[in-house]
Amino acid sequence: MSKDMIKLLEDDRVYLRPLEQEDLDLFYTKALWDREGRRLTGTQTVFSRKGVQHWFDRISMDDSRVDLVIFLQETDQLIGDIAMLDIDYQNRKSVFRISIFDKKYWGYGYGTESISLLLRYGFEMLNMNRIGLDVFSFNKRALKCYQNLGFREEGRLRDDLFYDGKYHDSIVMSILKREFHESP
Numbered sequence: 001m002s003k004d005m006i007k008l009l010e011d012d013r014v015y016l017r018p019l020e021q022e023d024l025d026l027f028y029t030k031a032l033w034d035r036e037g038r039r040l041t042g043t044q045t046v047f048s049r050k051g052v053q054h055w056f057d058r059i060s061m062d063d064s065r066v067d068l069v070i071f072l073q074e075t076d077q078l079i080g081d082i083a084m085l086d087i088d089y090q091n092r093k094s095v096f097r098i099s100i101f102d103k104k105y106w107g108y109g110y111g112t113e114s115i116s117l118l119l120r121y122g123f124e125m126l127n128m129n130r131i132g133l134d135v136f137s138f139n140k141r142a143l144k145c146y147q148n149l150g151f152r153e154e155g156r157l158r159d160d161l162f163y164d165g166k167y168h169d170s171i172v173m174s175i176l177k178r179e180f181h182e183s184p
Contacts, residue, residue: 005017005076006018008068008121009068009117009118009120009121010073010117011073011113011116011117012073012113013072013073013074013109013110013113014070014071014072014073014079014110014113014114014117015070015071015073016068016069016070016071016082016114016117016118017068017069017071018066018067018068018069019056019059019067019068019069019081020069021056023069023078024056063087064085064086064087064088065083065084065085065086065087066083066084066087066121067081067083068081068082068083068118069081069082070082070098070100070110070114072105072110078101079100079101079102079105079110080098080099080100080101080102080105080110080111080114081098081099081101082096082097082098082099082114082115082118083096083097083098084096084118084121084122084126084131085097087126087128089126089127091129092127092128092129092130093128093129093130093131093132094122094126094128094130094131094132095131095132095133095134096115096118096122096131096132096133097133098111098114098115098118106141107141111145112145112148112149115145115146115149116149119131119149119175119180120180123177123180123181128177129176129177130174130175130176130177131174131175132154132172132173132174132175133146133151133172133173133174134157134170134171134172134173135170135171135173136160136161136168136169136170136171137156137168137169137170137171138168143171146173149175149183150175150179150180150182150183151173151174151175152173152174152175152179153171153172153173154172154173154174155171155172156169156170156171156172157169157170157171157172
């Protein structure tokens with residue numbers, strides 16, 4: 001990777017930059033077909049390479065979202081993606097999602113660090129007041145991460161996802177700007 005790569009947001013171990021055309025092949029081969037990643041996100045869609053290109057072309061022009069990719073500072077290795085979606089500037093709210101593609105990077109805090117960067121960007125740059133998320137009840141690692149970052153459970157959508165022959169609840173969580181600034 002060139003040294004003039006955009007680092008929109010950065011911290012000690014990770015940096016985030018906008019999703020670009022050159023990232024799509026990795027998305028298609030790694031992110032969209034990883035069995036465990038698909039389960040944790042409830043993904044059931046069958047993707048084609050052409051469909052991924054169409055999705056990218058559409059979201060690239062959408063002002064109500066910010067799609068970023070996650071890199072390790074030390075090696076410039078792309079390890080995941082994170083997005084702020086449904087940005088509502090009038091009501092100052094949005095939701096986000098995150099995915100770390102490679103399991104060898106799970107459990108080291110890279111996701112937590114990336115979410116912290118995105119929250120700071122959302123609250124301090126985009127002037128959001130509320131940032132929310134949905135997480136499936138079986139995703140215990142993500143639930144713990146979100147709680148540690150200060151997210152609070154707001155409700156539960158019972159039997160919201162049918163995956164692998166079973167129904168699963170979806171937990172709605174959010175964090176407010178004042179809560180984010182109060183957290184350690």
